[in-house]
Amino acid sequence: MTFNPLRERGIPLDEQVRTWRELAVMPVDPDESDPYTRCRIITMNGIETEAIFFSHHMARHCPDLEMRQQLARVRYIEAQQQKAVNWLLPGLASVLETTITYEQVAVDLTAWVARMEPDPYLKQAYQFGVLEDFDHLYRYANLYEMIEHRKAEKIVDGLTEVMPGRPTYLQHRNPVDNVRQNYDKDATAPISKLHALTIMSAEQQTMNFYMNVGPLYMEPIARQLYQEIGMVEEEHVTHYESLVDPGETWWEMLLNHEYNECYLYHSFMETESDPRIKAIWELHLNMELEHLRLAAEAFKRHDGRDPEQVLAPALPAPVTFEPNKAYVRELLATQIDYTTIGTGYVQEAHERFEAMQRAVLDDEKAASEVIISENAMKSGHEYRLETEGPHPVPSLRMNRPT
Ligand SMILES: [Fe+2]
Ligand SMILES: [Fe+2]
Ligand SMILES: [Fe+2]
Numbered sequence: 001m002t003f004n005p006l007r008e009r010g011i012p013l014d015e016q017v018r019t020w021r022e023l024a025v026m027p028v029d030p031d032e033s034d035p036y037t038r039c040r041i042i043t044m045n046g047i048e049t050e051a052i053f054f055s056h057h058m059a060r061h062c063p064d065l066e067m068r069q070q071l072a073r074v075r076y077i078e079a080q081q082q083k084a085v086n087w088l089l090p091g092l093a094s095v096l097e098t099t100i101t102y103e104q105v106a107v108d109l110t111a112w113v114a115r116m117e118p119d120p121y122l123k124q125a126y127q128f129g130v131l132e133d134f135d136h137l138y139r140y141a142n143l144y145e146m147i148e149h150r151k152a153e154k155i156v157d158g159l160t161e162v163m164p165g166r167p168t169y170l171q172h173r174n175p176v177d178n179v180r181q182n183y184d185k186d187a188t189a190p191i192s193k194l195h196a197l198t199i200m201s202a203e204q205q206t207m208n209f210y211m212n213v214g215p216l217y218m219e220p221i222a223r224q225l226y227q228e229i230g231m232v233e234e235e236h237v238t239h240y241e242s243l244v245d246p247g248e249t250w251w252e253m254l255l256n257h258e259y260n261e262c263y264l265y266h267s268f269m270e271t272e273s274d275p276r277i278k279a280i281w282e283l284h285l286n287m288e289l290e291h292l293r294l295a296a297e298a299f300k301r302h303d304g305r306d307p308e309q310v311l312a313p314a315l316p317a318p319v320t321f322e323p324n325k326a327y328v329r330e331l332l333a334t335q336i337d338y339t340t341i342g343t344g345y346v347q348e349a350h351e352r353f354e355a356m357q358r359a360v361l362d363d364e365k366a367a368s369e370v371i372i373s374e375n376a377m378k379s380g381h382e383y384r385l386e387t388e389g390p391h392p393v394p395s396l397r398m399n400r401p402t
C-alpha cells in the first residue's frame with residue numbers, strides 16, 4: 001500500500017505540545033532491548049537535532065516575522081520530540097557503550113543506503129564512507145575492552161561484525177578532498193535527496209556527540225581517540241553535506257526536511273520490534289504530517305511551486321536496520337585502499353594526501369593504532385568479532401590465541 005504523506009492528516013499543531021510528564025519517557029533496557037531499536041533511537045535523535053538546527057538557521061535568514069513565528073512554533077515541537085527520543089537511551093549505558101551504538105548506526109544505516117541508492121556517484125560516496133565508520137567501531141570496541149573490561153558483542157549482539165576497516169589513521173585527508181560533487185535537485189530521484197539528508201544528519205550528530213563527550217574521559221588514550229575520530233566525523237559531515245544541492249531554496253529545504261522526518265518515522269513504525277517504541281514513532285509521524293503540511297503551504301506561498309513537483313509521489317520502501325555483513329565484506333575486499341582526490345576516488349596515496357598525513361601524524365603513531373596494541377597487551381589479544389570467517393583482506397587477518 002502506498003502512503004503519500006502530503007495526503008494524510010496529522011495532529012493539529014496546537015495539540016502537539018506535551019507536558020513534562022509526557023516527556024519523561026521510560027528508557028529502554030540496555031541489556032534486553034533490540035540493538036536495532038537503540039540504532040533507530042540514535043538515528044531519530046540525529047534527525048530531530050538536524051530539524052532544530054536547520055530551523056534556527058532558516059529563522060536567522062528569514063525577514064518575514066510571521067514565518068519566523070511559525071518556525072518557532074514548529075521548532076518547539078521538534079525540540080520536544082528530540083527530548084522524548086534521545087531520553088529513551090538508558091542512563092545505565094556508559095558513554096562508550098552509546099558510542100559503539102553510534103558507530104553501529106553509521107555502519108548499518110550507511111550500508112543499507114548504499115545498497116538502495118540508485119545514483120552510482122552517490123552510491124560510491126556511501127560505500128566509501130561506510131568502511132571508515134566500520135573501522136571506528138573496531139577502535140572503540142578495543143577501547144571498551146581495555147577500560148571497561150567488557151566486550152562489544154554484548155552491544156552489537158552479533159548483528160554487525162567488528163574488525164578493521166580502512167584504518168582510521170589513513171582517513172585524515174586534505175579537507176579539499178572531502179568535498180563531493182552535489183546532486184542536481186531537478187534531475188535526481190527523490191529517494192536520493194532523502195538518503196543524503198539522512199546520512200548527513202546522522203554524521204552531524206555523531207560529530208557533535210564526540211566533540212562533547214571526548215573530554216569527559218580521564219584516560220589520555222580515550223581522550224585522544226575521541227579527538228582523532230571526532231576529526232574524521234568532521235570530514236564525514238563535509239563529505240555527505242556536499243552531496244546535497246546547495247541551489248535548493250530555504251522553502252524547498254524545509255519541505256525536504258519535514259518530508260524526510262515523515263519518511264523515517266513511517267519506516268521505523270513499520271519495522272520496530274518494541275511495541276512501546278513503535279507507538280512513539282507513530283505519534284511523531286502524526287506530528288510530522290502537520291509540520292509537512294505547514295511547510296508545503298509555505299513552499300506554495302513563497303516559492304510559487306507545487307510540492308508534488310519536488311517530492312516523491314509516495315514514500316519509498318522503509319529504511320530498514322538489518323545486518324549488512326556480506327555487503328560490507330565485499331566492500332572491504334574491493335575498496336579498502338581507496339582515498340579521495342578532488343571530487344573523485346583513487347587507489348594510491350597522492351601528494352596532497354601524503355602532505356596531510358605528515359601534517360597531522362608527524363611520524364608518530366595515531367591513537368587509533370595505539371589503542372589496538374595497548375589492548376592486545378592488556379587483554380592478551382586485540383578485540384574482534386568476526387562472525388562470518390576470517391577478514392576478507394588477507395593482510396588484515398590475525399592469529400588469535402583461543
Ligand atoms: Fe521532528
Ligand atoms: Fe564514525
Ligand atoms: Fe562517520
Ligand SMILES: [Fe+2]
Nearest residue numbers: 258261288291
Ligand atoms: Fe518536523
